[in-house]
Amino acid sequence: MKKVTTVCPYCGAGCKLNLVVDNGKIIRAEAANGVTNQGELCLKGYYGWDFLNDTKLLTPRLTQPLIRRQRGGKFEAVSWDEAIRYTAQRLKEIKQKHGPRAIMTTGSSRGTGNETNYVMQKFARAVIGTNNVDCCARVCHGPSVAGLQATLGNGAMSNSIGDIENSKCLLVIGYNCADSHPIVARRVIKAKEKGAQIIVCDPRRIETARIADQHLQIRNGCNMALVNAFAHVLMEEDLYDHDYVAKYTEGFEEYRKNVADYSPEAVAEQTGVSAQQIRQAMRTYAAAPSATIMWGMGVTQFGQAVDVVKGLAGLALLTGNLGRANVGVGPVRGQNNVQGACDMGVLPNEFPGYQSVTDPKVRAKFADAWGIDVDQMDPEVGHRITEIPHLAIEGKVKAYYIMGEDPLQTEADLGLVRKGFEALEFVVVQDIFMTKTAEQADVILPATSWGEHGGVFSCADRGFQRFEKAIEPKYNVKRDWEIISLLATEMGYPMHYNDNQQIWDEMRSLCPLFYGATYEKMGELGHVQWPCTTLESPGTQYLYADNHFDTPSGKGQLFAAPWRAPAEVPDGDYPLVLCTVREVGHYSCRSMTGNCAALQTLADEPGFVQMNPVDAQALGIRDQQLVWVASRRGKVISRVNYNERINLGAVYMTYQWWIGACNELTQDNLDPISKTPETKYCAVKVEQI
Ligand code: SF4
Known part of the structure; x- marks a missing residue:
């Protein structure tokens, strides 16, 4: 019997756990003492390993490479050699006939790990020659990345999961942490026990609302109006930090003008929240010695989400709640490695380490490191996964290589997504289960699962953590990065890695933000938060420590926009x-x-x-x-x-x-x-x- 300490694959809280293995089977999980979970797990952490033992599988595990040579035909089991040869040949043909931008790829925000995501974006950029690489951040916290990059300079939590319980005020908006990150919800409860004021803005009386001091039961689709009213109160009642705003922010006068019409009284009927509640919430937030804003997809999955994220960052800037312990802004990332997929450049606009694809110097650096001509690098931002159904129907995208994602279940308007898939010429799915998307593939490349390989995950608070292999895979499956490397080599770009660490070290050498986060340091400290720019640095618990923001001017950008209605509002037919x-x-x-x-x-x-x-x-x-x-x-x-x-x-x-x-x-x-x-x-x- 052995115990393998690893990281839970089920949410961005990044809880550490021990898998107890007996005779090649996992028999239980135990909580380990990780930085974010402190010896606690939720039920997914305790019971989410069962599929590795092949018990009672409702969805079949993918056990060997499969090819379907004709749409509507049957899958045929093939050797790895044949699957790789066939896939490489079809991708080469499509690239030759329609150009590299006709091929779309995804990384995975799930259990594959950062090394695999690095290799996948390298495959897209160096082998295919396109920035068409994206991940599920597009359908969840993409607006947090864009909104925070524009206002503060980094698209991630400014604070740490461990900080949450020591904040004196938590403003929780559009975020049901009890369901999405139960261990973060524990931190909220601990904060309450330590005397924090809890303000919840949510249309439902969610679990956190039950312990909240104030619950603003906002109507669905009104976030921008409420956030503008919050800013209005901070200015009208002179609750903002004049000195901080003057020294560290830009755009105040425009911002003031933009929220002038959003008095609490003006938005009370629209939002369903009384003027008194709106005013009280901001009086509490502004008066707290330390205050943190946390949000989830109740903020980000809207057509005006980036504006709302910018507005939330504005509240923190107005009150100086950034750049020190126990304060900040926290978009709590959902899937366990969605932060990591973004960190590793599985984004159509950024190389690993948030380096822009439109910057010629950055392109030259990566081209040089990857041994390709810089002219082979795509200078334009690539496609997003949410654009693919339309682009496929228009004939602009012909092939889709999907790793560890299931768009035929998880994307909006499945009828449209299905039409997009029907229009594609070639679909490759690399996964561990026969998902709804895999059922529609032309080629299936079966991969090892979490538990069967190791690597590095990034948890929601920018913390890199190593996860470990617990058991040997039982089937004819390969590691994700090994499959991608075989494809790259077959397509004429030799790609060989011996192990995870070799990939990680290549990535570090190209990413100043992550350079100091070595395997050894992660082993020693357990959790290394970026920026970690030097070998001596232990990582960064909270961003903007000197009130210097990573924006072009170094100042925080204040921003407000008028509220826009959702695209489809209830009516007599659909009430x-x-x-x-x-x-x-x-x-x-x-x-x-x-x-x-x-x-x-x-x-x-x-x-x-x-x-x-x-x-x-x-x-x-x-x-x-x-x-x-x-x-x-x-x-x-x-x-x-x-x-x-x-x-x-x-x-x-x-x-x-x-x-x-x-x-x-x-x-x-x-x-x-x-x-x-x-x-x-x-x-x-x-x-x-
Ligand atoms: Fe896993 Fe998230 Fe639960 Fe922790 S809170 S055990 S990371 S699912």
Whole structure:
């Protein structure tokens, strides 16, 4: 029997755990004493390993390479040699005929690790010759990255998960941490126990709202109006830090003008939050000796999300709540390695280490290191994954190489996504399970899973942590970066790595932000937060320590924009708002957690729709009744769960089930900057069957 200390693969909290292995099988998980989890785990951490032992798999594990030579035909098992040869040949043909920008690739924000993401973006840029590489940050915290980069200079949490419990005020907006990051929710509870004021802005009476000192039960789709009203109060009541604003920010007068019309009284009816509540929230936030703002996808999955993120950064700048311990802004990243996928340049606009693809010096540096002519590097920003359905239908994208993502379940407006897939000439899926997307692939490349390989993850607070291999893979599968390297070599670009560390060290040598985060240091400290620019540095607990922001001028940028309505608002035909959420027992599209016996038992029934009993009874619908939920794009069967914590006029469904898949209903109104879809808001109706 042995114990392997590793990192949980299920959310950005980055909890450390021990996998106890006996005779090649995992028999249990135990909490380890990681920097972020301090010896605690949530139920996914305790029970999310079962699929590695092959017990009761609902979704088949991919065990060998498969090719489908004709659409609609059957998959045929092939050797690795043949799968690599066939895939390389098809990609080369498409590149030759349609150009490199006709090929799209994804990295993965899940258990593959940072090394694999580095290799995947290198494959896109050096082998294909395109910046068409993206990840699921596009559909979750993409607006946080864009909004924070524009206002503060870095698109990540400015603070640390460990800081949260020592803050004296937590403003939690659009973030149900109890379901999405239970161990972060523990920090919120600890902060409360230590005397912090908790302010929650959320349409639902979520778990955190139950312990909050103030719950602002905002109407769905009104975030910008509320955030502007917050800024208005800080200025009107003279609650802001004049000295900090004068020394460290820019744009104050324009900002003041832009929020002038957003008095609490002016927005009270629209937002559903009284003027008194709005004023009290800002009096509490501004008076606290240390205050932190935390948000999730209740902020980012809207068509105006980047503006709202900029507005939230503005509140922190106005009050000087940046650049020291226990304060800051915290977009808490969802999937376990979505921060890492961004860190590693699985983004269409940035190389690893957030270095712009449009900067000729940066392109030259990477071309030199990768041994290619700089003219082979794509000088333009690449496609985003949310643009692919449209680009495929228009004939501009022909091939899609998808690693560890399941767009045919997790993206908005699945009818549109399916049409996009039908228009593609060639789809390669590299994954561990036969997902909805894998079912539509032309080639399937089976990879090792978390538990069967090691590497480095980045947790939500910029912390690099090493995770370890616990068991040997049982099937004819390969490591993700090994598969990509074989493809690169077959396509004429020899790519050979011996191990993870060799990849990591190549990456570090090209990324000043991460240069000092060596394998040895991660081994010694357990958790190394970037920036870590020198071999001596232990990493950075919080950003902007000297109130110098990483913007072109070095100053924080104040910003406010007028509120815009969501793209599709309820009307007589579709009178309710649909908001997509997640459930605590499952992770993303459930391909891993759905194959764990304990989590199957603990989780809710598939495809439920949460409704306030008042709304349901007005439609004559009983609790637990089967219903149709329909939008202008489709309809699904679902079972009603009465829930008095749900606000009137809205219903909530998780995107995690393919039965009652709510993305059949959602719409793809994209934020104009981040191209993130508005999956938190569309109009639906609920009807009896
Ligand atoms: Fe920790 Fe998140 Fe894993 Fe739960 S799912 S154990 S909170 S990392």
